[in-house]
Amino acid sequence: MNLSNGEEQLMNIIWEKGKAFMKDLLESLPEPKPAVTTVATLLKRLSDKGAIGYTVFGNSREYYPLIQKKTYFSTKVNELVKNFFNNSPSQFASFFTQETDMSQKELESLKKIIEDQLKNKTP
Amino acid sequence: MNLSNGEEQLMNIIWEKGKAFMKDLLESLPEPKPAVTTVATLLKRLSDKGAIGYTVFGNSREYYPLIQKKTYFSTKVNELVKNFFNNSPSQFASFFTQETDMSQKELESLKKIIEDQLKNKTP
């Protein structure tokens, strides 16, 4: 499942809200807001791709995701790791902690997560 | 700087090799190899975008990166973090360690990296 930029932006809103009508989407989109028809086109394409479904309510539809954010994102990350880090997650992780500006708190919470994971690996 | 898939693939080779002639690129590309003219087109586009430069040697050129892999990649990761994790690196990191299959060794090395970073943050 490959989504274009615009499609991704819409998906993000739909993932966040769980479900949304056209008007909700337009509301959530940042300025400068695109034309309604632009959004409609993207929704059509997302629907064609099988990324969203919808329930009809009179003249409009309530859209909802058919693919999980987690699934979609996981694929993207794995591609990145593969393409740029020779398939080595740790290489990537190291790069990541160095390049992003994580606060002490964030680093500590991450450390905890890793420790938990380690516990699971060494029972 | 936004690169298309094909452009990224070429950049990866150029980044790896540091510099490369057309024939090196063709050699490194996996089967099924694209036509020479296809590669030439991509090189032209990369050059137009300012991603690569070249030194002329007779009838051919030695291409080299003008943007660093690290810089380019850092931007990409930051976009991901922004778009999907509400700008929270730790949220992303947590997702990352859960979704990718890191070995015990990798987890430990990552833990060490984080501990080092923490040391720097709390002198």
Next chain:
DNA sequence: TTTTTTATTCTATATTTGTAGAATAACCTC
């Protein structure tokens, strides 16, 4: 019930991307 608002579909255009043939120019080899 007439008017206004809103969502959808249909149509359309410009740009970007993947892909490569034809022509050309400059090397390399015999």
Next chain:
DNA sequence: GAGGTTATTCTACAAATATAGAATAAAAAA
């Protein structure tokens, strides 16, 4: 130096993407 080899430019075309107007249908408001 004639002929093959290789890189570059020019041209081209199909698919994907960003963007939105016109027309239509249905709902909401007045």
